[in-house]
Amino acid sequence: MTTLTETGVQAGRLADRIVNSPAGYSGIEPDQEWVAEILRLKKQRNATILAHNYQLPPIQDIADHVGDSLGLARIAAETDADTIVFCGVHFMAETAKILSPDKTVLIPDARAGCSLADSITAEDLQAWRDDHPGAVVVSYVNTTAAVKALTDYCCTSSNAVDVVNAIEPDREVLFLPDQFLGQHVARVTGRKNMHIWAGECHVHAAINGDDLEEKARANPDAELFVHPECGCATSALYLVGEGHFPEERVKILSTGGMLEEARRTQAQKVLVATEVGMIYQLQKVAPQVDFEAVNAKAACKYMKMITPAALLRSLTENADEVHVDPETARLAARSVQRMVSIGHSAPVSK
Numbered sequence: 575m576t577t578l579t580e581t582g583v584q585a586g587r588l589a590d591r592i593v594n595s596p597a598g599y600s601g602i603e604p605d606q607e608w609v610a611e612i613l614r615l616k617k618q619r620n621a622t623i624l625a626h627n628y629q630l631p632p633i634q635d636i637a638d639h640v641g642d643s644l645g646l647a648r649i650a651a652e653t654d655a656d657t658i659v660f661c662g663v664h665f666m667a668e669t670a671k672i673l674s675p676d677k678t679v680l681i682p683d684a685r686a687g688c689s690l691a692d693s694i695t696a697e698d699l700q701a702w703r704d705d706h707p708g709a710v711v712v713s714y715v716n717t718t719a720a721v722k723a724l725t726d727y728c729c730t731s732s733n734a735v736d737v738v739n740a741i742e743p744d745r746e747v748l749f750l751p752d753q754f755l756g757q758h759v760a761r762v763t764g765r766k767n768m769h770i771w772a773g774e775c776h777v778h779a780a781i782n783g784d785d786l787e788e789k790a791r792a793n794p795d796a797e798l799f800v801h802p803e804c805g806c807a808t809s810a811l812y813l814v815g816e817g818h819f820p821e822e823r824v825k826i827l828s829t830g831g832m833l834e835e836a837r838r839t840q841a842q843k844v845l846v847a848t849e850v851g852m853i854y855q856l857q858k859v860a861p862q863v864d865f866e867a868v869n870a871k872a873a874c875k876y877m878k879m880i881t882p883a884a885l886l887r888s889l890t891e892n893a894d895e896v897h898v899d900p901e902t903a904r905l906a907a908r909s910v911q912r913m914v915s916i917g918h919s920a921p922v923s924k
């Protein structure tokens with residue numbers, strides 16, 4: 575069977591090889607034929623491809639921009655492309671739609687969710703707000719559009735500290751949904767009136783203190799790059815406190831911050847505590863450094879659902895289109911705009 579695009583153009587035989595299963599789309603190799611077809615379809619749709627740092631290497635390589643949530647959100651808000659193909663998980667594509675409501679926003683596989691975003695619903699947040707009238711709600715960007723609509727400020731790990739510091743000191747803060755990032759922000763800001771939701775990402779929570787301690791002891795000269803969502807962020811600080819690591823060798827960084835630090839570091843070896851897809855970008859910007867994952871099994875199955883086959887299907891069939899209810903989008907846009915305007919964003923690559 576030959577697939578027809580909505581413009582009536584035959585997509586050719588390549589798309590006919592796509593296999594769909596509950597685990598995702600497969601059956602396509604990221605070879606030269608695939609590259610040529612993606613570039614052709616991208617041009618035809620006047621599309622831009624954005625890829626998160628945790629994406630598979632071929633997806634990162636073909637994307638127009640690779641970066642963290644905040645950097646990509648800023649690009650989504652400013653692009654003059656007609657279509658944004660967001661290679662990441664669903665809440666990221668939703669955020670792009672909130673910022674660019676008039677554009678067509680596609681995610682190559684709408685089944686790519688996020689366990690952290692699933693850890694709080696709009697109903698949960700409404701009940702929490704009712705218990706703390708007058709509190710300021712700060713939501714990490716890993717939340718649904720409905721949760722963002724009940725949020726005062728969105729943030730990412732690269733600007734969470736700046737966002738909380740921008741709130742009047744005597745106002746209570748409800749921080750959600752990631753408990754490890756929340757603890758990190760409370761520690762750095764010294765804020766005592768912050769309530770933290772007990773959510774976590776299953777991938778980052780699995781990078782624990784034991785993994786980190788074992789790798790750290792085996793590599794006493796290495797630097798440590800730790801994502802604040804990691805269960806081991808606390809362990810990293812504990813190891814510093816115990817004198818196992820000089821403080822200047824432990825860097826608590828967003829994914830974008832890791833890339834900036836990789837360009838600067840003089841270290842020969844760096845241990846990396848975040849999702850393993852990050853190693854590819856780090857190695858690209860600093861090939862002379864030996865980057866090693868603290869837990870090599872810490873891969874996000876949702877991020878990895880954006881396969882070469884899924885991207886080809888997306889551009890071929892104009893799918894899966896992301897829709898956000900207009901009133902929810904209008905309310906969510908306030909908190910997302912504040913996120914985009916506050917604090918430092920690491921540059922996206924390409």
Ligand code: SF4
Pocket residue numbers: 663687688689690691716775776777778849874875876877
């Ligand atoms: S790594 Fe964790 S926080 Fe990131 S998309 Fe996957 S489940 Fe969500």
